[in-house]
Amino acid sequence: MRKGTERRPSARERNRRSILDAAQAVLREDPDASLDEVAARAGVVRRTVYGHFTSRHDLVVALVRAASADFVEQVGEVDPDAPDPAGELAATLLRTWSTSRRYGPVIALARRTADDEIRAAMAPFHTIMIRLLENGQRAGVFSRHVAAPVLAEVLHAGSMAYQHAAQDGRWDGDEADVALGHLLTLGVPETEARAAVARATT
Numbered sequence: 001m002r003k004g005t006e007r008r009p010s011a012r013e014r015n016r017r018s019i020l021d022a023a024q025a026v027l028r029e030d031p032d033a034s035l036d037e038v039a040a041r042a043g044v045v046r047r048t049v050y051g052h053f054t055s056r057h058d059l060v061v062a063l064v065r066a067a068s069a070d071f072v073e074q075v076g077e078v079d080p081d082a083p084d085p086a087g088e089l090a091a092t093l094l095r096t097w098s099t100s101r102r103y104g105p106v107i108a109l110a111r112r113t114a115d116d117e118i119r120a121a122m123a124p125f126h127t128i129m130i131r132l133l134e135n136g137q138r139a140g141v142f143s144r145h146v147a148a149p150v151l152a153e154v155l156h157a158g159s160m161a162y163q164h165a166a167q168d169g170r171w172d173g174d175e176a177d178v179a180l181g182h183l184l185t186l187g188v189p190e191t192e193a194r195a196a197v198a199r200a201t202t
Contacts, residue, residue, distance in 0.1 A: 016052045018042045020066065023059055027106050028167075035059070060106060064121050067103035071096060071125040080128050085136030086188055090179040090200035092132070097175035104163045126152060136186065143187030155182050176201065 009017070022042035026033045035056055039046045053059040077095065082088035130152050136142035142151070162178050165171035176197055183193035 012052075015042075015044060015048055019044065019049055019052055019059070020063060024063055024102070024106060027060070027063070061121070063103065063106045067099065067106065068121040068125065070099045070103070071122070078128050078132065080131035081135055082132070084196070084199065085132060085139055085141050086183055086192065086196035087199040089132055089136065089186075090183060090197045092129070093179040093182060094175050094200055097178055100159055101163055101166070104160055129155075133186075141186075141188060145187075151186065154185060158182060158185060 019038065019042045023038045026038050026041050030037070035049050035053075036046055038059070039049045042049070049059070053062060078092050079088055130148045133142060133148035133151050137144045137148060146154075158181065159178065162171060162173070162181070166173075179197050179200065180193055183196055184190060188196065
């Protein structure tokens with residue numbers, strides 16, 4: 001390859017990307033959608049889908065891996081030992097909300113299976129979030145009535161609830177509202193929670 005030139009994706013790579021994009025959109029609308037529906041949205045025949053993914057499960061795992069890559073890319077910016085855990089959590093939620101909304105329905109679908117491979121794909125993001133929550137608990141900023149891993153699950157469920165409400169037209173808030181809601185869930189007083197969100201947005 002000549003210096004300064006980029007390799008163009010092959011037809012197979014373009015097909016795979018089209019299938020993944022289509023699957024993400026279709027499964028967001030209908031978590032029980034079939035591979036035929038994914039193929040139709042991608043503009044390919046079912047055989048082409050099977051040429052990349054041997055089953056619907058394999059396709060979902062591939063989507064979760066893509067989501068994990070997005071999350072993990074942003075994890076590098078998270079300081080789990082930050083002296084301002086509330087502000088750090090708010091900033092993390094602000095950065096990851098768009099990814100969470102894009103992939104949330106697929107991740108929720110995948111979690112139904114409790115698949116070890118899927119859990120492993122999301123583990124780096126969950127691990128650093130738990131560390132940040134533990135930091136906030138030690139500092140007395142976050143509630144200590146339950147362990148940090150449980151709080152992480154509570155926050156995930158809350159994010160999913162916001163996403164569903166937005167899709168149904170029952171909620172029209174933004175990522176700042178999500179960050180505020182999560183901090184309130186963690187026991188941060190409202191005035192302090194709003195201040196933390198403000199710090200995260202500056």
